[in-house]
Amino acid sequence: MTPDTGPTDRHTPATTPTPPAxxxxxxxxxxxxxxxxxxxxVDPELARITITVTARGKDRRQTLTDLTHRNARALDLVKxxxxxxxxxxxxxxxxxxELGRHSRGERxxxxxxxxxxxxxxxxxxxxxxxxxxxADLDLTRVDGPWWTLRPDSPAHRAARxxxxxEAVQRAREYAEALDTTLTALVELADTGTDDTHPRVPQTTRALSRAAYGAAPTEDEPAPLDLEPQRQHVHAQVVARFTMAPPRL
Known part of the structure; x- marks a missing residue:
């Protein structure tokens, strides 16, 4: 006697497992x-500089006051x-x-x-x-500029x-060498887009005349002529295609 295995759905079609890719x-x-x-x-889009304002004196309160005034002067000038x-x-x-070298105690x-x-x-x-x-301000140092591109610069998109x-053209040339054609794109991998130019400052240091010990003059100095540093953008992709079987 055959055991009863319960009701079965006779209308469910048999499924064929999908072969792995x-x-x-x-x-x-x-x-x-x-x-x-x-x-x-490409030409740079941004330039960054750093400004160092200095004050020095025997009296702590006066040193802080001098620093505050010079900092405000530099900020106002930038703004x-x-x-x-x-x-x-x-x-x-x-x-x-700064403690005295030969003084006793914490003087x-x-x-x-x-x-x-x-x-x-x-x-x-x-x-x-x-x-x-x-650079014409008292005891003020300027470093830079560092040239760069914006993170969303069109240059990055153009490089990608x-x-x-280039990947598609190269694949087509290989297929043509086999007397066949491409049929589909299987994979496209982005290996990165970046600015490969070293971001070194064009001018390493600019100090005020007072920092060199020279007396300031009433005439304003002529503006520096800074030549922007060209930026090098690199992009690389790996693409995989299928092609029609060639006749070898």
């Missing part, structure tokens, strides 16, 4: 893998350039007492004050004017598009 080519669907690259040289300045921040502030010989300011500009004409004006176009 083959990660490699076959004689019927050969694959081709190529690399596409792009190298662009006069309006929309040309996209970013302005105070990155560090230090007030350091302070002098006080050092430093304020570090970072400014980012998009107008390079204003950059030259600002750098010169800042060019890298993809």
């Amino acid at each position: 083959v990660p490699y080519g076959t004689p019927d669907t050969p694959r081709i893998a190529v690399r596409g690259e792009a190298h662009l040289e 006069t350039h309006g929309d040309a300045v996209e970013h302005l921040e105070t990155s560090a502030l230090t007030i350091t007492p 302070t010989r002098t006080h050092h004050g430093l304020v570090h300011i970072t400014a980012q500009l998009n107008d390079f004409t204003a950059l030259g004017e600002l750098t010169t004006a800042l 598009r060019q890298a993809v176009h």
Whole structure:
């Protein structure tokens, strides 16, 4: 006697398991893998400078007052350039007492004050004017500029598009060499888009005349003529295609 196994759904069709995707080519669907690259040289979009304001004196309160006034003077000077300045921040502030080398006890010989300011500009004409004006202030140091592109710069998009176009063209040339054609794109991998140019400052240091010990003059100095440093953008992709079986 056959045991009762319960009701069954006679209308459910039998399912055929889907074969796993083959990660490699076959004689019927050969694959081709190529690399596409792009190298662009473009003008920078932003420039960053750092400003260091210094004060020094035997009296702590007077040193702090001098530092406050010089910091305010530098900030006001940067802000006069309006929309040309996209970013302005105070990155560090230090007030350091210096003890006498040969004095007994904790006698302070002098006080050092430093304020570090970072400014980012998009107008390079204003950059030259600002750098010169800042360097003309008392005990003020300017470092930079560091040239760069925006994170969403069109140059990055252009490099990616060019890298993809090169990959497709290279794959077509390989297929044509086999007297066949591409049939489908299987995979497109982005290996990165970046600015490969070293972001070194064009001018390493600019100090005020007072820092060199020279007496300031009433005439304003001529603005520095800064030549923007070209930026190199690189993009690379790896693309895999299937192609019609060639006749070998």
